[in-house]
Amino acid sequence: DIVMTQSPSSLAVSAGETVTINCKSSQSLLYSGNQKNYLAWYQQKPGQSPKLLIYWASTRQSGVPDRFIGSGSGTDFTLTISSVQAEDLAIYYCQQYYDTPYTFGAGTKLELK
Amino acid sequence: QVQLKESGPGLVQPSQTLSLTCTVSGFSLTSNSVHWVRQPPGKGLEWMGGIWGDGSTDYNSALKSRLSISRDTSKSQVFLKMNSLQTDDTAIYFCTRPGYPGWFDYWGQGVMVTVSS
Secondary structure (H helix, E strand, O other): OOOEEEEOOEEEEOOOOOEEEEEEEOOOOEEOOOOEEOEEEEEEOOOOOOEEEEEOOOEEOOOOOOOEEEEEEOOEEEEEEOOOOHHHOOEEEEEEOOOOOOEEOOOEEEEEO | OOEEEEEOOOEEOOOOOEEEEEEEEOOOOOOOOEEEEEEOOOOOOEEEEEEOOOOOEEEOOOOOOOEEEEEEHHHOEEEEEEOOOOHHHOEEEEEEEEEOOOEEEEEOOOEEEEEOO
């Protein structure tokens, strides 16, 4: 199974700051056939289902604000949230869909400082 | 529009079998897959398995011996059955539809299942 390791596990921020969440996979998620990274990011607020933010490591889902930026390739990925807003306080998960079993990172909780 | 909704018992006794239903609308089960993801209270997400458009299934190896996923295309329903439940199976169970090839863009609201006597 592909293991997804996220860091940090929690992050305290002030509104307006830029934050970076890291995700590392135990094997490359870059498929040579199409040069795409099989990595997605989700946001989950309390009492809600996860919401897809990013797929193909860097493509924003429709309607997701452009302050959410996904980057990285191979085994190392980053979700950057620029100018954090109060509505961004949530838990963020990365997920690989390179192979089943699909696996998620343990999550990064974004809290208010 | 695409919608998924889970239903099932909120409480299951230890060693018993869990049966959940995911009722979908806005898409066809014969050309889309539906998967189950669970989340223990205060913990992260675990992919359990899914049923593909052709009816084939894929399971998390950690659950494979206890888990079965099936469907009724005429009713637009996907079923999850998991036996030998224990207290650590207590979780919110979500059904979700992936966009190709495996990110999950549509989710149900989830159903909380508590395993307790």
